[in-house]
Amino acid sequence: MLRQMDRVDRCYLKPGGQLTEEGRSRWEAVPEELKLDFYRWMVQVRSFDRRSVILQRQGRIGTYAPLEGQEAAQVGSALALSKEDWIFPSYREHGVAMIAGMPLMRILLYWMGRVEGNVPPEGVRVLPPYVPIATQLPQAMGAAWASKLKRERSVSVAYFGDGATSEGDFHEALNFAGVFQLPVIFFCQNNHYAISVPFSRQSAVPTVAERACAYNIRGIRVDGNDVLAVHSAMEEAVTRARKGDGATLIEAVTYRKGSHTTADDATRYRDPSEVEDWVREKDPISRMEALLKAEGLLSEEDVKKWEEQCKALVDRAVKEAEAAPAPSADHLFAHVFEELPPELNRQRAELSGEGGECV
Ligand SMILES: Cc1ncc(C[n+]2csc(CCOP(=O)(O)OP(=O)(O)O)c2C)c(N)n1
Numbered sequence: 001m002l003r004q005m006d007r008v009d010r011c012y013l014k015p016g017g018q019l020t021e022e023g024r025s026r027w028e029a030v031p032e033e034l035k036l037d038f039y040r041w042m043v044q045v046r047s048f049d050r051r052s053v054i055l056q057r058q059g060r061i062g063t064y065a066p067l068e069g070q071e072a073a074q075v076g077s078a079l080a081l082s083k084e085d086w087i088f089p090s091y092r093e094h095g096v097a098m099i100a101g102m103p104l105m106r107i108l109l110y111w112m113g114r115v116e117g118n119v120p121p122e123g124v125r126v127l128p129p130y131v132p133i134a135t136q137l138p139q140a141m142g143a144a145w146a147s148k149l150k151r152e153r154s155v156s157v158a159y160f161g162d163g164a165t166s167e168g169d170f171h172e173a174l175n176f177a178g179v180f181q182l183p184v185i186f187f188c189q190n191n192h193y194a195i196s197v198p199f200s201r202q203s204a205v206p207t208v209a210e211r212a213c214a215y216n217i218r219g220i221r222v223d224g225n226d227v228l229a230v231h232s233a234m235e236e237a238v239t240r241a242r243k244g245d246g247a248t249l250i251e252a253v254t255y256r257k258g259s260h261t262t263a264d265d266a267t268r269y270r271d272p273s274e275v276e277d278w279v280r281e282k283d284p285i286s287r288m289e290a291l292l293k294a295e296g297l298l299s300e301e302d303v304k305k306w307e308e309q310c311k312a313l314v315d316r317a318v319k320e321a322e323a324a325p326a327p328s329a330d331h332l333f334a335h336v337f338e339e340l341p342p343e344l345n346r347q348r349a350e351l352s353g354e355g356g357e358c359v
Pocket residue numbers: 092131132133160161162163164165191193194195260
């Protein structure tokens with residue numbers, strides 16, 4: 001039976017900040033530090049995101065993919081992972097990357113077009129952002145297969161969007177993971193659009209999660225703006241994977257508040273009332289803030305203090321990224337060809353002042 005587009009399997013924290021009945025028992029089981037971390041990380045991620053958009057507008061970084069609105073999906077899922085797990089992100093997963101230990105300045109360097117932005121510190125298992133849609137899914141599946149063969153505990157997670165589910169790679173990765181019962185999690189942030197194409201134009205079934213049954217893996221559709229529900233779905237998927245019970249497809253239903261990237265104008269294809277509903281009514285941070293305040297775990301003063309600290313962290317990262325020594329122009333030719341084709345060789349020589357003949 002087809003699921004309905006607006007139904008989710010799990011919602012613990014309602015848009016107004018009230019817990020559902022199931023949510024209350026989950027909440028009681030969460031340690032206080034983690035409750036606060038949910039909130040603190042979401043604010044940190046948003047602070048970084050907003051600043052990055054401004055930096056792009058000022059010409060200080062290149063194109064940027066904003067994630068505002070998707071903080072709960074990223075923070076809730078990333079906080080359920082351990083250092084030993086492998087993360088295969090798309091270009092929008094800055095929140096996941098920073099929780100996994102990627103320094104903010106390196107994330108900025110990536111958007112400045114610098115290769116250092118692809119290199120995580122030792123021990124941080126985050127792959128560089130995958131821009132070709134869905135290519136990270138078979139790779140995450142392959143890494144999970146390796147973990148299984150080596151009898152390691154690590155789980156691999158592929159992060160991707162609703163649009164990626166229209167690619168052949170999605171099918172191939174899920175099929176293989178189902179047949180071989182691999183410790184992999186396919187984490188889809190369904191933000192309703194693949195650039196300007198709405199999900200209804202990409203899929204004849206109304207949800208992503210129901211596709212899991214075609215591969216005999218578990219599928220769960222969670223309110224992606226409810227950090228508590230996302231975290232619990234991810235924790236279950238991780239436990240299943242570590243126990244050898246195989247893969248899970250998680251569909252976190254969310255919404256990007258802004259444009260696809262800073263090169264896009266979302267007002268050209270989205271209805272303002274739809275945006276208004278998500279922005280005003282379903283924001284992931286304000287519902288968690290309301291809950292923490294109602295529970296006496298957060299004061300207005302704490303909020304101000306935390307926002308200031310986040311801003312200071314981002315300020316420092318911007319300074320560090322902008323102070324990083326510029327790469328030599330020669331760098332343009334590195335990392336693609338082991339041996340440069342003649343035309344590129346000529347250009348490299350010309351650039352470095354060695355001359356070079358026109359061809
Ligand atoms: C293989 C491939 N085809 C097309 C593109 C162009 N493209 C870039 S982003 C994007 C939309 C992806 O949408 P979705 O998977 O929902 O992720 P979102 O951007 O919404 O996070 C497309 C089609 C690409 N990068 N790679």
